[in-house]
Amino acid sequence: VRNPMPVLLFILIYLMTMLQIENERELDRILDNLFSEDDAKVEVPLMIPARSRLNMKVFSVPSSMKIGRKCRLHGNIRAGSIDVLEGTVIFGSLRSRGTVSVAGGVTVHGNVESSGKVYVKKGAHILGDVIAKEIFLHEDAKIDGIIEAPHGMHIGWGE
Template identity: 45%
Template sequence: MLGPNPIDELVVPDGTTVQEHDVVVDGDVLVGGQSTVELGVRGHSVIAGERVSVAGDIEADGDCRLDMWCDVDGNVLASEDAYLGERVHITGRLVVGGDLDIGDDVDIEEGFEASGWIVIRNPMPTITFFVVYLSHLLQIGEEEEAEELVEQFATDGDAQPLTIPRSGSVSDDAWRVSTPATIGDDCRLHGNIRATSIDVGEDNNIFGSLRAQDDVSVGSGTKIHGDVTTRNGDVRVEPGAVVLGDVSGQDVHVHPDADVDGVIRARGEMHLGSRADRDPE
């Protein structure tokens, strides 16, 4: 369960929105290494692996941790502490409400300020520190403490984090990952979703299409402004969902109270439900 990569899925938590080219979440934001985010990021704490590119401001109500070779085209604002690895580049200004731990050859074009201590050195990358410490706990048999560490790293308070897996790409045009994708409830997103499988929750508004290699599910009350397709998997569209495009897959299940404004194609079985499906009792 504690694999080498703790960020192995695109997870969009409940209530996530894209506002004026910013991704806004209530909880933390975890971005895997070598990912590209062509938007600004606003969340509680923001943690990015090595060589992550962010094309906008980063605003963190908690900590901000950027590993080596990260590039931010904008300002970085952290209400608490900030940790920057070596060769981080920020085109704007860095403002830190707490302590600042900064590595070698960091370039902040418009300067920085910190209310607490400023330590200039080469801090261990956040992900590296996490893996090293976790391995140590497992080696000495502290499985329970290791589980608590994973839970603390993945969540801060009650809000689930936004996680973008390694080498993912997020923009107004598309959210592209080579892993599964899970989208929570009450989200408003711009861009096509591309993943190995896609599970969309309830009452979302997605201005783009869904395309996966494996299964795709669209929850009740969700509106998809585009096609819903899969290469090898099944498609399920729940009651009250609206798809403003075509639906295609191996087996296709569309609830009678769902609305598909396009062609439905099934290479295997097609199940459009019956009126009895409305009330199983």
């Protein structure tokens, strides 16, 4: 099918006819009931604050940025503070004016730079340099580049 829209429209009209749905509100209610998970916590998949800039090269956010579990991002990330959760792969660098936290199972194909503190947890792998005032590095984390921490580096920290 070169253009799937006519097929999708046909399926939608067919379902509406079979379910005897006459208006759009009723369809929305049925779909919400069908796909809602009452017991599960509803998370916002993406929230972009004001004055942010997102393009193919840079993700720039004026405040804090939290990157979810098992994400795959291409581009350099700039934010007030950055929290990268488990299993994420970043093809680019992280730069922050505040704290940067890199969880276990995260791979950063670039540098991590901060004017504050950087936390690199167990199982994290950074393929570039880590530059910050103070670095907290777990002994099972990997850093392939240069480590620069004028206010000290703590090894064996954290989980």
